Amino acid sequence: MTFNTFDTLQGSVRINLEKLSKVVNSGIPLTAFFFGILGYSFSFYFHFITVTFIYLTVLNFIYLHVQKRHALLSNYGIVAQMRYMIESIGPELRQYLFSSDTEEKPFSRVERNEVYRKSKGIDSSSAFGSQLLFNENEIKLRHSMFPQSKESLEAFSLCIGEERGLENSYTLKHPLIISAMSYGALGKNAIRALARGAKKAGILMNTGEGGFPKYHLMEDCDLVFQIGTAKFGVRNEDGTLSETKLAEIASFSQVKVIEIKFSQGAKPGKGGLLPKEKITKEISELRGVPMGEDIVSPSYHPECTTPQATVQFIKKVQDISKLPVGIKLCLGLEHEFLTLIQTMKALDIFPDYISIDGAEGGTGAAPKTFMDDLGLPIYKALPKVQNMLIKEGVRDRLKLMCAGKMINSGRQFMALSMGADAIYSARGFLLAIGCIQALQCNKNTCPTGITTHDNHLQAGLDIEDKANRVQNYIQSLDREYIELIAALGKKSLHELNDENLFLEGVY
Amino acid sequence: MPTQKVETKVLVFSWIFQIIAAIILGMAAWDKIVGTETSHYVFTTLEMEPAGRIIIASIESLAAIMLLSTSIPHMGAVLGLGVMMGAIIAHISKLGFDVNNDGGKMVMMMTVVIFSTIAIIFLHRSRFPMGEKDTD
Structure with a gap:
């Protein structure tokens, strides 16, 4: 077997959310401290960022150590809010991007579009073939x-x-x-x-x-x-x-x-x-x-x-x-x-x-x-x-x-x-x-x-x-x-x- | 954003702090806008004259207005407290506590605003998102 110098660089890159949260949780107070030093040494304007990160530090502290209602926030801190944020717009994302035209309930996009076109008085012909399933339950x-x-x-x-x-x-x-x-x-x-x-x-x-x-x-x-x-x-x-x-x-x-x-x-x-x-x-x-x-x-x-x-x-x-x-x-x-x-x-x-x-x-x-x-x-x-x-x-x-x-x-x-x-x-x-x-x-x-x-x-x-x-x-x-x-x-x-x-x- | 109704009793209590904080912040903003001698001194020491003075004055006025609103006083308090944090840093690092021989008046005002805004944030804590998601 030949030894390849670059073997160690061939691993796949993955996002480990747990490690990410640890980095973020310790990174936020460190960033506040870092900008505090910049503000002291160079320009007081850096303290706008210092104050922002002090806030984030306090908020993250509350998530991690004070509140008890959400296990995710307790375990992962502010990174866990990503889950809630993205989840909260899930219905919209599914409807806009990810659900197929025949999939939504109670009315699929195909069915709704039919009504929309009728209500706007525009042509309602469709092309190529039916989007519906033709199976033994079909009436x-x-x-x-x-x-x-x-x-x-x-x-x-x-x-x-x-x-x-x-x-x-x-x-x-x-x-x-x-x-x-x-x-x-x-x-x-x-x-x-x-x-x-x-x-x-x-x-x-x-x-x-x-x-x-x-x-x-x-x-x-x-x-x-x-x-x-x-x-x-x-x-x-x-x-x-x-x-x-x-x-x-x-x-x-x-x-x-x-x-x-x-x-x-x-x-x-x-x-x-x-x-x-x-x-x-x-x-x-x-x-x-x-x-x-x-x-x-x-x-x-x-x-x-x-x-x-x-x-x-x-x-x-x-x-x-x-x-x-x-x-x-x-x-x-x-x-x-x-x-x-x-x-x-x-x-x-x-x-x-x-x-x-x-x-x-x-x-x-x-x-x-x-x-x-x-x-x-x-x-x-x-x-x-x-x-x-x-x-x-x-x-x-x-x-x-x-x-x-x-x-x-x-x-x-x-x-x-x-x-x-x-x-x-x-x-x-x-x-x-x-x-x-x-x-x-x-x-x-x-x-x-x-x-x-x-x-x-x-x-x-x-x-x-x-x-x-x-x-x-x-x-x-x-x-x-x-x-x-x-x-x-x-x-x-x-x-x-x-x-x-x-x-x-x-x- | 999940917002819960705050009780009326708590609201009345909160309004006292809102008014105190808004008046002090408003006065501080006014001093900076007209450019009193003290504010010139402060911002020259911080090497932020005149842009920083105007920016801080704008933020202070915005916070004062938000504090006097019915819908977002808690956000006004967050903003006001943010400016005060900057002020603490300034006093600790550059200005000291007896600014321009005012006998600590400025620091005292700052302490009152900090106390009031923290009280407002605490009283309105249910209006901040804690990760509640809309359950149906």
């Missing part, structure tokens, strides 16, 4: 060999309340409805942008369970007033329904439909949640709750403890409001839902629609387990509900709606094919008005000013501009609907049925 729409001509298509029209022969029935002109988002969950600018957009696009909007819908009413769009389990806005002191307040709200000309919320896909079996960070003086007044603590709605309506009581409660709301009344729930125990339907049949009282919320639905704030692990996803729940309704022979007594990540026309058509009559979407519209999926809805720090009450953050949300985005989103979807209906060989959205679906082993 697809089946097209027809003989597409319809676009001229022969019929316009969408759905009358809510016609089954009861209601005088104040409401006719939907568009299958998409802005889903329940309260003032509280969203800031006032976002609410007004959505409401103005709904007015421009001629679609229906749900107020959410946020009490008196002050900002929703401002833009004069058609509204669904939602009664949550806490009954904000229509509440007696003891949490039961206030008949006078409900009648008062129902008398607003903008309020076209009433919806009773039993459960929500993102947190089924649990009431609404508004974190204390987001409770302003105005919200505490509109909802009649104290400031400074989280608003946790009860998990059920005090009136609705049995199927009979539930159906009677629906009847009561119908009688007081004289408007179409729907219910919203996330499917859990099927036999309970079946019993509810059978009770409706026995008592001959039906809500005007049932809205099924999929477990993948969104929320401003919910416990993680409830978001992740409870409730049935929409494509599992919807066929079951449809089948139950048909089996009980009551499908023609009410309308069926659904919600759960219904942001693009593909998913919406799948739901319509499974039996839904109309679609609820919330996050689709949030994306349309500029949501960047920063996932801070529960912190009052939404960088786009949508789910915050911070005036500084809301200032960037221009109501008129974002209202136009909502309108563009709807118009772009409309164009896509026409293409899709024609491609599926149907004449209208009402004709869609499960023959249009493909799912291995199911359809």
Whole structure:
């Protein structure tokens, strides 16, 4: 073996963070001392650096020897702050640089971009091929060999309340409805942008369970007033329904439909949640709750403890409001839902629609387990509900709606094919008005000013501009609907049925 | 940055120190800006005349303004204490404690500011980042 003089120089260079921290920890006071000498010997200006390093020495001493909460800071000192600093911008870095276009949750960049392009009214064609995985779980729409001509298509029209022969029935002109988002969950600018957009696009909007819908009413769009389990806005002191307040709200000309919320896909079996960070003086007044603590709605309506009581409660709301009344729930125990339907049949009282919320639905704030692990996803729940309704022979007594990540026309058509009559979407519209999926809805720090009450953050949300985005989103979807209906060989959205679906082993 | 609410009682207590420190720092800055005889003497001794005098005066005024704010008094205290550390170094190394025969007045003022700023930093300690990360 020949001896190489440079063998010792061939080792690889690695960063040993532990050694680095030791060097830094002893280096900081030494640097302070070094600049102290420079300042003494040459120029007093060096003492600017001396003072800075004295501070760092003190800070590092606190990290190493005083504070007890963070083991990393105790063991490594100021270098460990690098970890916290970099970690704190991890979500941004992942979204900007490191996550693939199909990877982010709940909506991938591919899905979001689709909405962004629609809301800006620009071309949404993509190149080369689908970014999605094609596997055995994939659900697809089946097209027809003989597409319809676009001229022969019929316009969408759905009358809510016609089954009861209601005088104040409401006719939907568009299958998409802005889903329940309260003032509280969203800031006032976002609410007004959505409401103005709904007015421009001629679609229906749900107020959410946020009490008196002050900002929703401002833009004069058609509204669904939602009664949550806490009954904000229509509440007696003891949490039961206030008949006078409900009648008062129902008398607003903008309020076209009433919806009773039993459960929500993102947190089924649990009431609404508004974190204390987001409770302003105005919200505490509109909802009649104290400031400074989280608003946790009860998990059920005090009136609705049995199927009979539930159906009677629906009847009561119908009688007081004289408007179409729907219910919203996330499917859990099927036999309970079946019993509810059978009770409706026995008592001959039906809500005007049932809205099924999929477990993948969104929320401003919910416990993680409830978001992740409870409730049935929409494509599992919807066929079951449809089948139950048909089996009980009551499908023609009410309308069926659904919600759960219904942001693009593909998913919406799948739901319509499974039996839904109309679609609820919330996050689709949030994306349309500029949501960047920063996932801070529960912190009052939404960088786009949508789910915050911070005036500084809301200032960037221009109501008129974002209202136009909502309108563009709807118009772009409309164009896509026409293409899709024609491609599926149907004449209208009402004709869609499960023959249009493909799912291995199911359809 | 993680900031926690400071109790009202503590805030009132802190304001006393904030005002004391801000007044002394403000007066010191004013003396340097108009160029009183003492300040000329000090900065000539430190060989920082006139640039250093103006720089220190600017930092002192900034610290005084920050001390009188509601949002960042703790940062003002850090800045003020920093200037005072420089002052300690100056007195120990170059100036001595009886500057221009003032009978230790300057050093006394310095001690008051040091005490006040340390008190402010201590009272507002929960507003400094200690490595808490945003947990969700």
